[in-house]
Structures are given as C-alpha cells and as structure tokens.
Amino acid sequence: MDPFSMVVGIVLIVTIGGIVRARYKHQGSALRLADDPEAQRMRDEIKHLKERLAVLERITVEKENALEREIELLRDR
Known part of the structure; x- marks a missing residue:
C-alpha cells in the first residue's frame, strides 16, 4: 500500500467516525430534551x-x- 492510499484511508476513516459520532450525539441530546x-x-x-x-x-x-x-x-x- 503506497503512502497516498494510506493517507486517503485515514482521512476517510476519521471523517466517517466524526459523522457517526455527531449523529449519535444529536440523537442523544434529542432524547434528553424530551425527558428534561x-x-x-x-x-x-x-x-x-x-x-x-x-x-x-x-x-x-x-x-x-x-x-x-x-x-x-x-x-x-
């Protein structure tokens, strides 16, 4: 695997992780607001x-x- 592919892979993984984290954080805050x-x-x-x-x-x-x-x-x- 060449270095360029590794960098693209790492950026892709970090981006997907950030999206997933933001999505679950938003769902959690919506649930907390419903019970607040x-x-x-x-x-x-x-x-x-x-x-x-x-x-x-x-x-x-x-x-x-x-x-x-x-x-x-x-x-x-």
Whole structure:
C-alpha cells in the first residue's frame, strides 16, 4: 500500500467516525430534551404565550373593525 492510499484511508476513516459520532450525539441530546422537565416547562410557557398572542391579535382586529364602523357612522352624519 503506497503512502497516498494510506493517507486517503485515514482521512476517510476519521471523517466517517466524526459523522457517526455527531449523529449519535444529536440523537442523544434529542432524547434528553424530551425527558428534561425544564424543556417541558418551556414548551408549556411557549404554548401559553402563543394563546395570549392569539387573543391579543383578535382584540386588535376587533378594535380596528370597531374604529372603522365609528368612522363610517361619522361620515354618514
């Protein structure tokens, strides 16, 4: 085996090893996040904030519609 082939082989092995290690590390962290109580608390808080945002958006749209109606009533006078 010539030196060039050995270098290519070593680089290939190290690259494949890095990819495999990164893949398993990512899977492990995803599993830890699923069981983490802090992550669950943050998910619940985000859900609550999204619900509040939806309510605020609805209120804003209702106010805009009400203001539009009042302007039209004033124009009709």
